[in-house]
Amino acid sequence: MRCAPNPNGPWHVGHARMPAVIGTYKQRYDGWFCVRFDDTDPETKRPDLEAYDAILEDLDYLGFEPDATFKASDRLDIYYDHARKLIDMGGAYTCSCSGEEFSELKNSGEACPHRDKDAETVLSEFEDMIGGVYDSGEMVLRIKTDIEHKNPALRDWVAFRMIDTPHPREEAEEYRCWPMLDFQSAIDDHIIGITHIIRGIDLQDSAKRQGFLYDYFGWEYPEVVHWGHVQIDAYDVKMSTSTLSELIEDGELDGWDDPRAPTLKSLRRRGIRGEAIVDAMIGLGTSTSDVDLAMSTIYANNRELIDEETDRRFLVRDGNEVPLGGSPPDEANPQLHPNHEDRGVRKIPVGDAVLLESDDLPQREERVWLKGLGCFQYTRDTLQYTGEDIEVVREGDVDVVHWAPARESVPVRMRTMEGDVTGRAEPGVAELATDEMVQFVRVGFARIDHVPSGVADDSSDDELVVYYAHP
RNA sequence: GCUCCGAUAGUGUAGUCCGGCCAAUCAUAUUGCCCUCUCACGGCAAUGACCAGGGUUCGAAUCCCUGUCGGAGCACCA
Structure with missing residues (x-):
């Protein structure tokens, strides 16, 4: 079998269908497949010299290696x-x-x-x-x-x-x-x-x-x-190499791996595994009618692949600072993963104030459970530590929320399909390495993209950047 | 206009070739419940489809015809 792309740019999500299917057939039936660049129009479908390698990279990301590669222009x-x-x-x-x-x-x-x-x-x-x-x-x-x-x-x-x-x-x-x-x-x-x-x-x-x-x-x-054309839901931009190329040219998108771009490079940067895409493509079959692929299918596949191995962290988006009172513990110790006690707990210094997301701010006199820390009652603009037992949560009277220390948290820029979101994460996030996945509790999965080398500092441009994957 | 092709739940898909075991499979989605230091995972349940009309037949998602809707080609593009 062959995959015969026109080398005019990196692949969008729809392109994954061909390698997914022929690569899978190859594995299943002990077959053979090659990539052949059909680059025989130097004018109206002018090849992009960088696209040859970009496509082979995308193929590698999806988990396939062609048995041979040809260029028609040779x-x-x-x-x-x-x-x-x-x-x-x-x-x-x-x-x-x-x-x-x-x-x-x-x-x-x-x-x-x-x-x-x-x-x-x-x-x-x-x-x-x-x-x-x-x-x-x-x-x-x-x-x-x-x-x-x-x-x-x-x-x-x-x-x-x-x-x-x-x-x-x-x-x-x-x-x-x-x-x-x-x-x-x-x-x-x-x-x-x-x-x-x-x-x-x-x-x-x-x-x-x-x-x-x-x-x-x-x-x-x-x-x-x-087979028919594939449409992907969840994207506003048109899935066409030339359209994407223009958007990048005009600065509407930062590049082929912009989280808003429906490209394989974008999904890769968000920490979505090639396998999750391949499985979704296989599920589409080869019917001649046009099909819509739901991104949620790719997300569900990816979640299944990474959920067990991805540790939990806190990220508070657009936090509201609330002072603490009543002598709570100095350190909170939520688990790294709820299904894996053996991985241990995180150490989050608490300080004298925390950040909460707007939706999580309790009403006056209401109690709230800061996950991994304890129960607090919102009184006179402060969260008073009540020292109550987890039983209050089990009884259903108290909501559990995620939080971040106001002082010792790190600023984070999270890039999503809908644009950038800023927030602050528990300090341990700054210790993570590029490419690691995290699951921000009650937010979703994300890939660590860039960790500042120096000490976290709000005034610095060198910020911690993560790419949001999916819920 | 001419020539092809297709139509099963929100989405994708199985079943269609060789009619009955299909009051239609599985996944995803959505909703509810259970589990849980509220996410995610896991468990349970609910929602939801054979494009329409004729015909053949004891019996049609499946075969035939017509219609409707959708897609593709009719390039010195790929």
Whole structure:
């Protein structure tokens, strides 16, 4: 099998579907798959030189390693050779009609005057195409199919055209005569030995078009499956590489890994495992209708993967400072993980005031349980320690909330899909390493992205940054 | 306009080929309860679907026809 991306940028979430499915089939049936960059249009689908590696990185993130990697732009001579053979067989002709002219003839089922040229003329004109004698638009090589085919999309399609713009890859910058996807991909699929093709419904007619080519060469066409488009809920921005590229260019997004971008790099930075994405993609199956993938499915998969191993911490968003009274303990010791007592407890210095989220501020005279610390009653603008037992919580009279010490907490910037949130976390969070996952109690899972090297200081720009993953 | 393709709960999916075991599977979502130092995890329960209409048949999600809705192609893009 093959994954044949157009290297025009890093992958968005939808792109994960192809490697997820063929990678999984490979594992299941002891198969083989390659990545083949179909970079045969240096102009309108101009390849981005950085995208080749970016895509391979994304693939690695998803947990797959291709058995081989090809670049179509390395293989022009192969395509030229096959075109020559085809011309010998009378299966192709050079045509200098303009696009509109040919389109009109085609739609009425009429052959153009170039169709009956003898093979020698065609071959010599094709060599001139390769030699760059013609300018863009002057000459194409068409596959002779059936000019009266009932589906106009299949009639005498273009196999090679001239492009004046040099290819961005140095190795390919001299070529001017480029194959169209249908030709290049057809030849490569056979030569590489692809037995099964999966591709989008937009290429539904490709198999039929390429069928004419396979008939000329006496080849057998691979099994082919077409699937519909994937939409992801939960994103405002359109999931298209070119749209994302523009948004980044305009500064609307910080980069391909901005938490608001529907890209694999973004999910990766948020600490979502490739496996969670792959599993969600597998669940979509391969139906030809368009599907909506719910991000919640990816989140649920990820939660299952990380929940057991992720320790709990406190983060208070937009905290309200409340003084403490009544001599509470100096230190709080909530568990690192409720299901794993053996991991021990955190040590959170309490101080003389704490931060609470607005929703958690108790009403006057109401009691509240600061998780890991104890019971307090809100009296005269302070939280008075009552010393009551956990029984008050079990009886259901007292709510338990998370909190952070007002003084010895660390400022945190949490980047989310809805924008940045600031808050303060228990001091232990500053000791964590980049890439570690945390679960902020009653907030959600997040990945530690950047930990300041020096001592935490509110005035410094070097802040602790985490990326929010999901609830 | 011409040519293809598709339609099962909010979402995804199984079942459709070879009609009955489907008053329709599983997951996710939502809600409620249980557990718990309130999150998460786990347990239990509830919610919720065969696009419509005809036909064939003892029997249709499944086969046939029509309609509706949706998607794709008709490029010198991929």
